[in-house]
Amino acid sequence: MAELTYREAVTAAISQEMRLDSNVVFLGEDIAAAGGVFKTTQGLLEEFGPDRVRDTPISEQAIIGAVMGAAMTGLRPIAEIMFSDFFAVCWDLVANQIAKTRYMTDGQCSFPLVIRSANGGGSRFGAQHSQSVENWAMAVPGLKVVAPSNPADIKGLLAASIRDPDPVLFFEQKSLYATKGDVPEDEHVVPLGQARIVRSGNDVTIVALAAMVLRAEKAAETLAQEHGISATIVDVRSLVPLDTKTILEEVGKTGRLVTVEENPRLCGWGAEIASIVAEELFWDLDGPIVRVTTPHIPLPSADALEDAMLPSPARIVEAVRQLVD
């Protein structure tokens, strides 16, 4: 085990996979010489050379088109989209081309590519550099969507994503880059499609993703110590494929579901899970399903405002308390 930061775990995963498979290549803006604007890819150029680690112009469409063309002709490329908000710039390539082409062509080709991106708020960067857009990706058939909450999962899930034969959108929460955690030093792969149970409780099941998992953990502590409410926390980790089994099982045990989502309210990822639970677990529900989300607004930049908009442990506590009577 080594203690790595979330960002170092990104580097660790990419180097792990690039060492194992010479078909893994990596491109993006400022990822090579500069080691990434978030310092997530330092040392890769030095280790793997300019043929495998390449800086691109500011050309999101070219970047994503390039990884699509490369993926369908034998490589396993990784692309970085610097801020996940920029997916909108190349969304055609992601949603219309990469996501649909295998299906449209009756399975003639596949796209073993990963597009990693810095997602989410909390950094006071303003609305166009702060949105959580994992729900955009979840809504597109043909894309796998992953969003880890801690360094070990970063390494394990990124490795799994690179090995995955399908396109994976890998969302790194930028507010977590400096967080630390124990990460296995050897080959570490965490399969997609498995949620993680962070803690177990009796009164409510909190389903959270990425940075919201840590906030849910804080809330659960407060709930336990000050309100006598014990909460289960499920870290979804992988939106597509979705570990519905675990979620249904854990909500079934408590009869209550609260989702905590950083994305804006409408059609957030939690809405889908709420819908699945409402449909498939209706007769085990002991209260309404509650979603704690960022409101349906672009994120404001002032720190006081941004902090008030993103779901806080206090808001989670309050939502749970109201629900648990």
Added chain:
Amino acid sequence: MDILMPQLGETVVEGTIAAWHKKVGDTVAKDELLLDIETDKAATEVPAPEAGVITAIHVKEGQTVDVGVVLAVINGPDKADADPTDTIKPDLAAIRAGTSTPPAAVVVAPEPEPEPQAPTPPAAETGKRLRLSPVVRRLIAEQQLDAHQIQGSGRGGRITRSDVIAFAEARNTASAQIARPSAPAQPAAGERLTFNRIRRLTAEHMVRSKATSPHVLQAVEVDFSAVDQVRLALREDWRRDNGFSLTYLPFIARATCMAIRDFPRINASVDGDGLVMHHRVHLSIAVALGLEGLVAPVIRDAGDLTVSGLARRISEISARARDKALGVDDFAGGTYTLSNNGSFGTLLTAPIINQPQIAILSIDAIKKRAVVIEGPEGDAIGVRPIGVLSQSFDHRAIDGAYSAAFLDKLKTLLEQRDWFAEL
């Protein structure tokens, strides 16, 4: 007391407040017009069921709420989360004597062993539309239960999943109970005991009481020789005539009521920046229900009762508590609380105030002790039945001097009153 939305018709499930005739803080006489309610079938004037002060109004004019929802409170503690159909819950605004160890069975008088907690039939459940969540519906259907028999611990009296499960379990085990059941088995070490409804509500109210009132503890030692003389002298006859034992508690209750006459601030409630001193003394008596929790039903107008009267009332109310036969009115309006911890054998207890009262008295073990008796010939050691009475008071309302003076009066009454004359 709670003013509930009445059911103004067989199929009516809700009503609208057309107009309030009183506002918070107003005094209202019994039967005086309180509010107008409209439904789609009728409009009705609602009179006040008792006289008093409107202490809370929860539903505004023009709002529509379900039948059974608390609209307003007269003379009462804050009933924000009290459920009018839940006989136990309103009482939990009163604070049970709290200790940090799991409570053993508390004997009030007489001393029957508490029965295991069977589900309490709700006092006024009919007419309120039942809100059953999906899991509750399913469990009720699966176990063929009657929802109306199940006590709801959720907000607004909602029946929760755990309520149904507890009800079903109790029903299944009740028949297997022996006549003198022991307390439920202690949980094994490392096992997790989920709080039942009463425990949870108790916990909540304890926390709230401590957060509301700055508690100060004062204690006095009381020599119960005078009381004992009467008690022991009358014991056999009393038991024969009344069917239960004459304990210390009625004496203490009597002395308390008398002492309160001289110290009216003890029998009061803090109201914002003032103290409301209640004219009547309504004594809350803490009653244990096995290991399942405590309740504190109220003896109304205790100040008017003699020791005998108090003894009978205490006995009756304890019995009803254990029979789960207490109603909403049994919990309403307590002004001072007695918590009898004597059977624990404890020296002293720091009880938690039963909100919105401002003081509570714990009665601990009365034991023979060696005491110094001052005589004209000098000091001597004697043996006396001594017990500590400890009062927690709300330092917002009164100061130590006042409380101490009250306790001193109480002590004096107990030690020097002619109890034979009383009985």
Added chain:
Amino acid sequence: MGVFFGLKTVIASSKGLSWRCVDLVHVEKISHKAQYAHIKGELFMDDIVVTKSSPNSLDTGTRLQLYRMMLECRVLEKRAYDLFMQNLIKGTSHLSLGQEAIAAGFGVAMRPDDYTFCTYRGHNHTYVRGVTMASILGELMGRECGLLRGKGGSMHLMSMEHGALGSYAIVGAHLPIAAGAAWSAQYRGTEQVSVCFFGDGTTNIGGFHEALNFAVIWKLPVIFVCENNRYMEYTAISDVTAVENPAADRAAAYGLESILIDGNDVDVVYHTAMRALSQARRGGGPSLIEALTYRHGGHSRADPGKYRPDEEVAAWLKKDPLPTYRKRLLKLGLAEASLEAIEAETEAMIDEATETARNSNPPPEDIAYTDLWADGSATWRN
């Protein structure tokens, strides 16, 4: 201004026109005014004579191949037109009648392991890689024998095994993808080249710019072929483009050679293709080629093309690549019988293919739930 390159053999018309092909070494600047005069039909190519053969002129075999390829493309598109009129092809289709020379020229020039990318008007570009007529017609008709078993349709024809890496319905989307495939070849060190076909309208979309810049800076083995048929959907390209030659005039912006050719002369196309392919294969980087052509039909089946002036259409029909090439072949001395044989074979081919496609069933419903993922499934949950 246009820059021409072409055959070593000088081809000139008997009218002494100012349009000519010059040899590969000597590049002569021809005024674009003359170029457009030719295109607008003021100059005619009726009397083209090959005056001299050279080592670089095409051999008969290749010429016949080119003719056959164009003819097969033509009948394929014609049959698609007919089937649509018979309501056997649903939705819409975008036919490239009149533009066969470009697809055929490149199709013959490319190696089997080269990659092609084309637009929704890509039946021919897919066909020339070696895909069967039946699979294309079947796909257009939504049948099980279709190239994509009915899952993709006219606009998404792909055959990985033939190097036809897809037809793309979003304008400009495939240019970066083609660059990516070229990058892959470059990385793997093969001699594969990625050829990307698109229309004049594409030159105005963002992806065009990004892909070209990207391809140049990384010196990728990709050829961008702009088929300028003068109209971006229903609008004249000149109305919506800042420069006169939508692709050729922008090449300089990327440091590329400006290449403008007659897209209806399959020999020219073939030679242009060979030059660009060889440049790419030896690491010389990308090319941008603008090939002038004209579609005989409207943008799609829904479009009768009424926005084009009749004289213009008539003039271009005179430059139909097929009859003009046929004439050239005869002039070069090829026997008519050999051409007729090709024509008969082609007709039989298309009829057989049509029969096969018509007899094929619609695809079973369950295939709609397959192949979202590489493992063949479409499950997103457990």
